[in-house]
Amino acid sequence: MTEAITTKVLVVGGGPGGYVAAIRAGQLGLETVLVEADRLGGTCLIRGCIPSKALIHAAGEYDGMVKAAGAARMGIAVGAPNLDLAQTVRWKDGIVDKLNGGVAGLLKRAKVRTIAGWATFSDAKTCAVQTASGPVAVTAEHVILANGSLAVELPFLPFGGPVISSTEALALDRLPRKLVVVGAGYIGLELGSAFRKLGSEVTVVEALDRILPGFDAELAAPVARWLAEAGIAVHLGARATGLETVGEDHALVVEGKDGRGLKLPADNVLVTVGRRPNTADWGLETMAIDMAGPFVKVDERCATSMKNVWAIGDLVGEPMLEHKAAAQGEMVAEIIAGARRRFDPVAIAAVCFTHPEIVVAGLAPDEAKAAGLDILTGVFPYSANGRARSMEAAEDGGFVRVVARADDHRLLGVQAVGAHVSELSGEFALALEMGARLEDIAGTIHVHPTLGEAFPEAALRALGHAIHI
Ligand code: FAD
DSSP states (O other): OOEEEEEEEEEEOOSHHHHHHHHHHHHTTOOEEEEESSOTTHIIIIISHHHHHHHHHHHHHHHHHHHHHHSOBTTBOOOOOOOOHHHHHHHHHHHHHHHHHHHHHHHHHTTOEEEESEEEEEETTEEEEEETTEEEEEEEEEEEEOOOEEEOOBTTBOSBTTEEOHHHHTTOSSOOSEEEEEOOSHHHHHHHHHHHHHTOEEEEEESSSSSOTTSOHHHHHHHHHHHHHTTOEEEETOEEEEEEEETTEEEEEEEOTTSOEEEEEOSEEEEOSOEEEOOSSSSGGGSOOOEETTEEOOOTTOBOSSTTEEEOGGGGOSSOOHHHHHHHHHHHHHHHTTOOOOOOOSOOOEEEOSSSEEEEEEOOHHHHHHTTOOEEEEEEEGGGOHHHHHTTOSSSOOEEEEEEETTTOBEEEEEEEETTGGGGHHHHHHHHHTTOBHHHHHTSOOOSSOGGGHHHHHHHHHHTOOSOO
């Protein structure tokens, strides 16, 4: 028999958009039901941000030991390390399991009812869920759609066997001897670099004529340099066209820049050519909701064209990032509870966890100029930062760059590349949100020695009087 539930708020999708929305709704005293077909935590926690950063960390540790085994580093010599990838993946799974349990606990504490199963809508406010203990029908006054996104599959390279997406790449129990990555965006380069550090021979194929098209060329250059030094071959302007299999051996067939055909032997081909909103197979078409291209269309409150149906996260467009999804989820819960809110951030910082890392927040110089703004820029190199020197982080071309209005010195953007710059992203976003001027940043006393000192120095440089360069 079908269990019928009526609730104030129904959230579909337990990723960072959905679970944050549900927790906040629960905290605000709204009766809330969350439906999730897979594991709580969604793409980010289960098969995205967290597991990828765990693997990247493990790869960095292993790489450091390999280097120390080759020739002592910092006076430290070790014997040759041994990698057991299956064990590394189990360690990574342990982190995911703990966080997944944490999300379940937070939802429980907020008194959210969680239903495990796939929600299929029959109209905008009603869905059916097949659960292990039978069918459930949920009707809600407010619906928050947080269905997330899926990896884009190339029709001539369908996922399966040796052709894998990031999800399978994060669960391999044997290191591919040869890994070919299709797509030089952030996911492909983060994972490709990690596998190189773990010992795979890695080749990257990218259809455009540059890596990391989402980041400006100056920011991508240190990463390109590391890829070359690490022995990762990058084929730019090259198109993968299919997989050739002879017996046990596979090769990615590629049309090179000059039209020349290439065959790249591969134990695995990792396809990372983007992600698409998850809009199929759950009854979206029954909800009479307007679309914006492939995404669900929302206004600045994340309201869809259907009254009291809200949509957040990867489902509603770029940037497809965890912190955007979570911020929208929190906001929508508060709006439903009666708050006046709109989603209007000055900046949503984005990080690429490559070697070295990249951060972008706000406008890049070209973007500011294209917007007709008269700007000042200031660049401070990691090579002049004492902490970077003490951490072997000064030699990889890292820098912090600020972009500000020439007239009132208000900050427009901050970009950085270098070791651990991801940890500076919050400071950059805060400065932008607070409307900081170059003088505010330069006048904030930063702890010495820290990488963060590069930020006020970049501001001083934009003002024409940097101290340490
Ligand atoms: P998702 O996390 O995709 O969650 C959607 C959930 O909805 C899923 O769990 C799905 O099972 C469920 N669902 C969908 N339809 C239904 C239905 N009908 N019924 C029941 N359940 C349903 N972002 C960052 O900010 N930083 C990073 O470092 C980063 N690294 C990444 C690395 C990788 C390899 C990948 C793939 C992504 C990464 N991302 C990163 C992106 C990030 O994971 C997403 O932006 C984020 O997860 C989006 O959250 P969401 O809640 O919108 O959707």
